[in-house]
Amino acid sequence: xxxxxxxxxxxxxxxxxxxxxxxxxxxxxxxxxxxxxxxxxxxxxxxxxxxxxxxxxxxxxxxxxxxxxxxxxxxxxxxxxxxxxxxxxxxxxxxxxxxxxxxxxxxxxxxxxxxxxxxxxxxxxxxxxxxxxxxxxxxxxxxxxxxxxxxxxxxxxxxxxxxxxxxxxxxxxxxxxxxxxxxxxxxxxxxxxxxxxxxxxxxxxxxxxxxxxxxxxxxxxxxxxxxxxxxxxxxxxxxxxxxxxxxxxxxxxxxxxxxxxxxxxxxxxxxxxxxxxxxxxxxxxxxx
Numbered sequence: 558x559x560x561x562x563x564x565x566x567x568x569x570x571x572x573x574x575x576x577x578x579x580x581x582x583x584x585x586x587x588x589x590x591x592x593x594x595x596x597x598x599x600x601x602x603x604x605x606x607x608x609x610x611x612x613x614x615x616x617x618x619x620x621x622x623x624x625x626x627x628x629x630x631x632x633x634x635x636x637x638x639x640x641x642x643x644x645x646x647x648x649x650x651x652x653x654x655x656x657x658x659x660x661x662x663x664x665x666x667x668x669x670x671x672x673x674x675x676x677x678x679x680x681x682x683x684x685x686x687x688x689x690x691x692x693x694x695x696x697x698x699x700x701x702x703x704x705x706x707x708x709x710x711x712x713x714x715x716x717x718x719x720x721x722x723x724x725x726x727x728x729x730x731x732x733x734x735x736x737x738x739x740x741x742x743x744x745x746x747x748x749x750x751x752x753x754x755x756x757x758x759x760x761x762x763x764x765x766x767x768x769x770x771x772x773x774x775x776x777x778x779x780x781x782x783x784x785x786x787x788x789x790x791x792x793x794x795x796x797x798x799x800x801x802x803x804x805x806x807x808x809x810x811x812x813x814x815x816x817x818x819x820x821x822x823x824x825x826x827x828x829x830x831x832x833x834x835x836x837x838x839x840x841x842x843x844x845x
Contacts, residue, residue, distance in 0.1 A: 569639035573698055575774045576753035579639065591636040594775035598629025598782035604811040605786060612804075612817050614793055617661050621789045624654035629782060641696075648701050649689050655708035656681040658788070662715040665796050716788070719795055727806045728795050731813070735787040742780035749773035783812070790815050 564580035564587060575591055582589035605622035608614075631646035660681050688704055713736075720732050749756065749772075760768045769775075790806070793815045797804045803818040 566638040566640060570641040571635065571639045571644040572641065572696055573644065574639060575636070576749050576756055577772055577774065586637050587639040588636040590769050590772040590775040591778070592633055594772075594778040595629045595633040595636070595782070597779040598625060598632060598785070601783060601786040601811040602626040602629065604809065604814070605789060608809065608814050608816070609793070612815070614815075615796070617664065618789060618793050618796075621654075621658060621661060621792070622786075624650060624657055625782070625785055625789070628654055632778065645693075648698075649692070651705055652688050652701075652708065653685045654785075655705060655712065656685045658712055658792075659708065659715065661792055662712065662719065665719060665792060665799065666715065712788075716791070723795055723798060725794070725798050728791060728798065731787055731791040731794060731806065735784045735791060738780045738784035738787065742777045742784060745773040745780070746777040749777065786811070787813065 565585045566587060569579070569587065575588060577588040577591050579587045586592050602622040602625040606619050606626070609616075609619040609622065627650045628647065631643070631648075631650050634643040635647040637643070660678055663677050692701055716732060720729060723729065756771055756773065760771050763771070790813060794804060794806065797815075797817075804815050805818055806813055807816055808814070809816075
């Protein structure tokens with residue numbers, strides 16, 4: 558934990574203070590690198606929302622990107638101020654976002670179809686609300702981390718179950734890419750938490766231009782944020798494979814994105830890209 562320094566936002570009131578010297582770069586930003594690294598959770602979801610609406614994918618995927626954006630903005634506010642209120646704006650949306658991703662995956666799996674009341678959506682909302690109230694009463698960061706971890710494990714299990722139904726290699730590529738990025742992010746998050754003193758000593762020996770690269774919590778934001786963006790794309794691609802609607806992975810402003818194939822391509826006039834095949838397995842040519 559970095560030593561507490563009072564700056565523009567006053568003394569920190571959050572229950573967490575990460576391994577970055579406070580107000581070392583700017584008097585207006587408590588943890589500069591931990592703050593601006595949240596652009597990885599702000600810019601990709603904004604682009605994702607635009608693409609979902611432009612491609613006319615299901616609204617649920619736009620909501621996924623909106624919730625990721627809310628997490629990014631909350632994390633920006635938290636690290637910029639180190640105030641407890643802003644910490645809540647980061648941590649509580651993380652649980653809501655995870656629960657909504659679980660709801661989307663359950664929908665892709667066909668759970669709770671053709672029922673007047675979607676008990677899964679009710680259950681996830683009640684769970685998120687109860688967690689929020691409990692966390693306000695018992696503001697222990699470990700309580701939040703355990704709940705978020707349980708939700709992440711549940712998401713991964715449903716992802717693996719979904720992956721087993723997919724023959725499309727691009728879906729597998731997205732899944733493995735997302736898992737690798739998130740595993741790397743989690744490892745860096747732990748190194749930052751448990752090796753802070755060693756990191757501080759290392760920074761003192763490095764030239765100033767290299768010190769930002771040792772801000773491992775900032776790297777957590779970058780890799781975890783983009784991994785979540787990739788995960789939502791994975792859900793979109795798998796969903797439209799199940800619906801037997803043609804889509805492909807291509808490059809966009811934020812790296813990978815999912816787009817529908819033009820009508821003339823779905824009819825087999827693709828200049829050799831699809832060659833009239835109806836199997837989505839051939840879509841991997843756009844990613845390889």
